[in-house]
Amino acid sequence: MFDFRLLTSARLMGTMLLLPVATAGADCPCRQAATAAVVVSQVDPGGLPQAPLPPSPENGLPPAPSPAPEVPPSPGPAAPPTPQTAAPPSPATVPATGLNRFGVAPPPGTLGRTYQRRTTLIPDEKHPRIGIVDVHLPENVDVTARGMKSKWTGEVWQLETEAPLLPGTPHIYAIKAEKTLPNGQREVDVRWVRLIMGRVVDLEF
Numbered sequence: 001m002f003d004f005r006l007l008t009s010a011r012l013m014g015t016m017l018l019l020p021v022a023t024a025g026a027d028c029p030c031r032q033a034a035t036a037a038v039v040v041s042q043v044d045p046g047g048l049p050q051a052p053l054p055p056s057p058e059n060g061l062p063p064a065p066s067p068a069p070e071v072p073p074s075p076g077p078a079a080p081p082t083p084q085t086a087a088p089p090s091p092a093t094v095p096a097t098g099l100n101r102f103g104v105a106p107p108p109g110t111l112g113r114t115y116q117r118r119t120t121l122i123p124d125e126k127h128p129r130i131g132i133v134d135v136h137l138p139e140n141v142d143v144t145a146r147g148m149k150s151k152w153t154g155e156v157w158q159l160e161t162e163a164p165l166l167p168g169t170p171h172i173y174a175i176k177a178e179k180t181l182p183n184g185q186r187e188v189d190v191r192w193v194r195l196i197m198g199r200v201v202d203l204e205f
Helices: 004-026 029-043
Strands: 119-121 132-136 142-145 148-152 157-161 172-180 186-194 199-204
Touching: 132 172, 142 148, 142 157, 186 199
Parallel strands: 132 199
Antiparallel strands: 119 199, 132 157, 142 172, 148 157, 172 186
């Protein structure tokens, strides 16, 4: 015959054996250490200082201001130029403005430009070595030159050499123009002319 008392005693003993195991599992120091380690790792692992998080809207910090653009320094006042003594122009650098090889301009007239100006042949009845100058001035101006004959042609003053010119000789004449001003004074102007044998040279004052 089955004894119910033995079954009840076995159940009671099993309950008593299981209870300490569950309690021990809940109060086990290893579980508490693991839980504490998890909490510590989330707060400050190792207890070392953390690097600051970069500012961003996700971290709740305002963004760092952008650096101002670099402005180049303004240049200071320019140094005064060093005075230099200009060297005299050499014959190769003299500009073609009527200057001779020494850099000296000829006096007013046709000197240095005679063969660059427009000239015409003298009339056939003249001596082939006669030199003539046509001066473009009005009739009320007295135009003369030493060693030349002058006359008014109705358009220009024409001056002609008194004798034929000599070959190989530079024939330079001073043409003088005199006129009377409204106040009664005489005004004199001079132009220098190089004559060409057998040609008529134009001259303007």
